[in-house]
Amino acid sequence: xxxxxxxxxxxxxxxxxxxxxxxxxxxxxxxxxxxxxxxxxxxxxxxxxxxxxxxxxxxxxxxxxxxxxxxxxxxxxxxxxxxxxxxxxxxxxxxxxxxxxxxxxxxxxxxxxxxxxxxxxxxxxxxxxxxxxxxxxxxxxxxxxxxxxxxxxxxxxxxxxxxxxxxxxxxxxxxxxxxxxxxxxxxxxxxxxxxxxxxxxxxxxxxxxxxxxxxxxxxxxxxxxxxxxxxxxxxxxxxxxxxxxxxxxxxxxxxxxxxxxxxxxxxxxxxxxxxxxxxxxxxxxxxxxxxxxxxxxxxxxxxxxxxxxxxxxxxxxxxxxxxxxxxxxxxxxxxxxxxxxxxxxxxxxxxxxxxxxxxxxxxxxxxxxxxxxxxxxxxxxxxxxxxxxxxxxxxxxxxxxxxxxxxxxxxxxxxxxxxxxxxxxxxxxxxxxxxxxxxxxxxxxxxxx
Amino acid sequence: xxxxxxxxxxxxxxxxxxxxxxxxxxxxxxxxxxxxxxxxxxxxxxxxxxxxxxxxxxxxxxxxxxxxxxxxxxxxxxxxxxxxxxxxxxxxxxxxxxxxxxxxxxxxxxxxxxxxxxxxxxxxxxxxxxxxxxxxxxxxxxxxxxxxxxxxxxxxxxxxxxxxxxxxxxxxxxxxxxxxxxxxxxxxxxxxxxxxxxxxxxxxxxxxxxxxxxxxxxxxxxxxxxxxxxxxxxxxxxxxxxxxxxxxxxxxxxxxxxxxxxxxxxxxxxxxxxxxxxxxxxxxxxxxxxxxxxxxxxxxxxxxxxxxxxxxxxxxxxxxxxxxxxxxxxxxxxxxxxxxxxxxxxxxxxxxxxxxxxxxxxxxxxxxxxxxxxxxxxxxxxxxxxxxxxxxxxxxxxxxxxxxxxxxxxxxxxxxxxxxxxxxxxxxxxxxxxxxxxxxxxxxxxxxx
Numbered sequence: 097x098x099x100x101x102x103x104x105x106x107x108x109x110x111x112x113x114x115x116x117x118x119x120x121x122x123x124x125x126x127x128x129x130x131x132x133x134x135x136x137x138x139x140x141x142x143x144x145x146x147x148x149x150x151x152x153x154x155x156x157x158x159x160x161x162x163x164x165x166x167x168x169x170x171x172x173x174x175x176x177x178x179x180x181x182x183x184x185x186x187x188x189x190x191x192x193x194x195x196x197x198x199x200x201x202x203x204x205x206x207x208x209x210x211x212x213x214x215x216x217x218x219x220x221x222x223x224x225x226x227x228x229x230x231x232x233x234x235x236x237x238x239x240x241x242x243x244x245x246x247x248x249x250x251x252x253x254x255x256x257x258x259x260x261x262x263x264x265x266x267x268x269x270x271x272x273x274x275x276x277x278x279x280x281x282x283x284x285x286x287x288x289x290x291x292x293x294x295x296x297x298x299x300x301x302x303x304x305x306x307x308x309x310x311x312x313x314x315x316x317x318x319x320x321x322x323x324x325x326x327x328x329x330x331x332x333x334x335x336x337x338x339x340x341x342x343x344x345x346x347x348x349x350x351x352x353x354x355x356x357x358x359x360x361x362x363x364x365x366x367x368x369x370x371x372x373x374x375x376x377x378x379x380x381x382x383x384x385x386x387x388x389x390x391x392x393x394x395x396x397x398x399x400x401x402x403x404x405x406x407x408x409x410x411x412x413x414x415x416x417x418x419x420x421x422x423x424x425x426x427x428x429x430x431x432x433x434x435x436x437x438x439x440x441x442x443x444x445x446x447x448x449x450x451x452x453x454x455x456x457x458x459x460x461x462x463x464x465x466x467x468x469x470x471x472x473x474x475x476x477x478x479x480x481x482x483x484x485x486x487x488x489x490x491x492x493x494x495x496x497x498x499x500x501x502x503x504x505x506x507x508x509x510x511x512x513x514x515x516x517x518x519x520x521x522x523x524x525x526x527x528x529x530x531x532x533x534x535x536x537x538x539x540x541x542x543x544x545x
Numbered sequence: 546x547x548x549x550x551x552x553x554x555x556x557x558x559x560x561x562x563x564x565x566x567x568x569x570x571x572x573x574x575x576x577x578x579x580x581x582x583x584x585x586x587x588x589x590x591x592x593x594x595x596x597x598x599x600x601x602x603x604x605x606x607x608x609x610x611x612x613x614x615x616x617x618x619x620x621x622x623x624x625x626x627x628x629x630x631x632x633x634x635x636x637x638x639x640x641x642x643x644x645x646x647x648x649x650x651x652x653x654x655x656x657x658x659x660x661x662x663x664x665x666x667x668x669x670x671x672x673x674x675x676x677x678x679x680x681x682x683x684x685x686x687x688x689x690x691x692x693x694x695x696x697x698x699x700x701x702x703x704x705x706x707x708x709x710x711x712x713x714x715x716x717x718x719x720x721x722x723x724x725x726x727x728x729x730x731x732x733x734x735x736x737x738x739x740x741x742x743x744x745x746x747x748x749x750x751x752x753x754x755x756x757x758x759x760x761x762x763x764x765x766x767x768x769x770x771x772x773x774x775x776x777x778x779x780x781x782x783x784x785x786x787x788x789x790x791x792x793x794x795x796x797x798x799x800x801x802x803x804x805x806x807x808x809x810x811x812x813x814x815x816x817x818x819x820x821x822x823x824x825x826x827x828x829x830x831x832x833x834x835x836x837x838x839x840x841x842x843x844x845x846x847x848x849x850x851x852x853x854x855x856x857x858x859x860x861x862x863x864x865x866x867x868x869x870x871x872x873x874x875x876x877x878x879x880x881x882x883x884x885x886x887x888x889x890x891x892x893x894x895x896x897x898x899x900x901x902x903x904x905x906x907x908x909x910x911x912x913x914x915x916x917x918x919x920x921x922x923x924x925x926x927x928x929x930x931x932x933x934x935x936x937x938x939x940x941x942x943x944x945x946x947x948x949x950x951x952x953x954x955x956x957x958x959x960x961x962x963x964x965x966x967x968x969x970x971x972x973x974x975x976x977x978x979x980x981x982x983x984x985x986x987x988x989x990x991x992x993x994x
Contacts, residue, residue, distance in 0.1 A: 099632055099636035101590075101632075102591055102620060103618075107584070107585070107636075108583075109633070110646065113582070113584055128893040128922045129922050131922060133559035133562070133892050134557075134566060137550065137556050137557075138551055138555070139588060139651065141550075164612075165610065171551060173588075180556075183548055187549060188556075216587050226928070227927045231926070235927060357907045358910060411548065443582050444581075444582050458806045465806075465808060468578040468579065468691070473577045474578070475645070477680070478643050478684060489641060
């Protein structure tokens with residue numbers, strides 16, 4: 097059992113790693129297109145920092161890996177990429193604002209491993225730090241939508257809500273201030289647990305039944321949504337207790353208008369029951385879900401985020417507005433696997449250069465070096481194998497092409513290249529082969545790359 | 546002080562991260578050219594595995610970060626990428642051989658932080674698992690040499706030795722078998738500590754002075770090197786105690802011959818005093834050093850590796866020959882910084898699209914979206930700033946071009962684009978700008994990309 101990775105963690109062998117690399121490369125490209133720059137931070141942080149208020153809520157903190165270093169300092173493995181961002185911004189006031197950074201990296205939570213949940217997993221976050229404008233929300237939404245589109249997702253929706261609306265409706269429903277977080281935690285389970293359980297949890301938390309029902313009646317999907325809420329606001333015009341609701345809705349409508357310029361508005365829908373777990377959100381919040389696909393697996397949220405204007409200050413920096421979105425890397429990859437969305441080889445090697453006899457081993461290495469200089473990924477024999485066993489290896493390893501190198505070929509300068517999948521072959525010179533790979537054009541009888 | 550990263554760890558802000566990304570991208574490209582495929586493993590492993598014999602020697606194990614998870618299981622952060630490789634190979638016997646994998650990732654050692662040494666640092670390893678042939682050594686050497694060349698290093702040398710030669714010479718010098726590892730540990734310090742200290746350490750370890758001196762006399766650089774050793778072997782022809790030395794030297798000469806086909810032979814030099822710290826090497830070992838550069842900083846080794854045929858078996862797998870090379874990522878980056886070898890911008894954003902008045906904010910977003918679709922990294926205002934403050938931001942952020950979007954420009958379809966470094970500007974249509982970025986060709990008056 098020692099040879100398995102620790103519970104809840106995984107080894108990624110080449111075929112899987114090539115798919116993960118592809119996903120990260122697409123994310124990196126899109127983040128950078130939107131003007132976000134890369135950042136990296138340590139895997140562990142001082143426990144004091146991780147446990148600080150605003151840092152992700154009790155639930156997450158309880159799941160953090162804790163240890164003492166050899167000087168007795170208390171440390172913890174990071175459980176998200178937002179806490180490190182808060183620290184970095186608090187300690188680097190010189191950074192020009194907006195500070196637009198992306199961060200792709202692993203985080204750790206001592207959760208119960210189950211389908212799609214791991215103790216070590218990867219996140220990919222983009223955050224705009226320093227902007228109070230709702231333009232920042234529209235941009236975070238656009239970067240996430242573009243990533244999903246570039247990865248090949250067609251159907252997905254972005255649900256929007258605002259903490260101001262939630263807070264405001266809770267007040268309108270008559271909840272005491274100290275009861276609002278409890279109501280939020282209960283509401284957060286609406287999608288999974290259903291209304292009965294949510295009401296029961298609110299009652300158990302000491303919230304009167306009629307208030308809980310009133311709140312639920314206003315936020316439940318199907319309660320009229322945006323137009324229903326607008327109608328309510330018109331009917332209660334001037335009523336002071338609706339101010340926060342009105343402000344939140346105005347903001348969301350403004351975000352949706354801004355999304356038009358980004359070409360992402362058609363994806364957006366308001367959902368006043370959306371809560372999102374973390375305590376630190378202060379304004380608009382959002383979550384992207386992919387509907388159950390061909391595989392029948394409904395994986396729920398693939399990305400989520402929102403505005404959290406107080407976090408940097410909680411870490412001792414100055415008050416700093418911020419908005420971010422976090423991509424659920426593991427769920428995205430699982431959905432892509434389940435939906436057959438990857439079209440990638442099992443190895444990065446493109447061609448196997450096969451010496452047909454011992455005398456052509458050295459020339460085969462020379463040919464490999466020419467191919468490598470020309471940007472082609474190749475392998476040759478490192479095992480002293482004969483022709484047949486080399487072919488078996490190339491086949492088993494999934495290398496798409498094999499080039500045969502023997503005395504005759506070296507004399508004529510023309511080499512047989514075999515397409516291992518289609519069982520086609522052609523004869524070609526090294527310069528023409530290099531050119532075909534460079535242009536990624538088909539050879540006679542052979543499709544390259 | 547909470548706002549600093551933990552002692553011995555670092556935050557990487559964008560300008561530095563862009564340089565690190567560049568180094569990793571070059572390494573990844575070269576690894577894949579040579580037919581190595583990517584692998585990733587968990588950050589932590591069971592303590593039992595890390596502490597297993599052969600796993601990097603006591604010294605490294607003592608530096609490992611240790612913790613207990615919430616079920617009381619003993620864990621440790623990985624201190625190298627070779628132990629995880631041993632576990633992966635032992636637990637995946639189905640992998641086709643040779644298994645050529647590369648692994649770029651962070652490792653942790655509770656070392657005393659000092660210049661160029663960190664408690665959290667990155668390694669980049671390539672290993673050939675399953676081959677007994679010295680072709681594997683030649684290929685590992687070629688991949689490391691190519692990486693250094695592609696990164697822009699010109700002068701560097703690869704020192705080669707063999708554990709068989711070291712072991713054999715120690716026996717010829719009359720050392721007892723149990724004293725050989727102690728002698729190796731002492732010899733390992735020759736470069737830093739000098740001969741006196743090495744002799745003193747050997748004596749302190751119970752090795753008789755004349756034996757220690759005899760061993761040192763045979764391995765010291767300048768003791769005749771390869772030709773000196775060959776002469777000694779000729780003179781002692783048939784003497785059985787030289788068998789191991791002869792075998793080791795034959796192997797090294799074969800490796801050097803093989804390096805000719807790779808075009809790397811001119812970099813190679815034998816150095817019989819080279820030990821390399823880790824206990825698990827069994828055959829050829831190698832180390833690449835860069836001479837002190839313009840900065841005067843001699844950083845010593847930038848890469849090292851060797852053959853370790855016993856490691857996978859030590860982890861419970863079957864006997865599996867293996868050779869690997871590990872790139873010292875942090876040292877390489879420091880040398881490149883010190884030598885001014887990076888020619889990279891401080892941001893990945895290529896152009897700032899500047900709305901000159903509020904009415905052009907929405908069209909500016911539309912232009913950004915067109916640029917992004919065309920593969921150009923761009924930013925626009927997310928702060929509601931006026932023209933002057935936007936220009937200041939673009940300048941401070943180091944964005945090389947600014948494109949002005951106003952009513953006039955939107956009407957004519959011709960936009961002023963300013964080169965922020967050269968203070969040049971031109972007027973251009975959006976399609977022509979896109980084409981210039983796509984071709985990375987210069988615009989009239991402007992150099993692109």
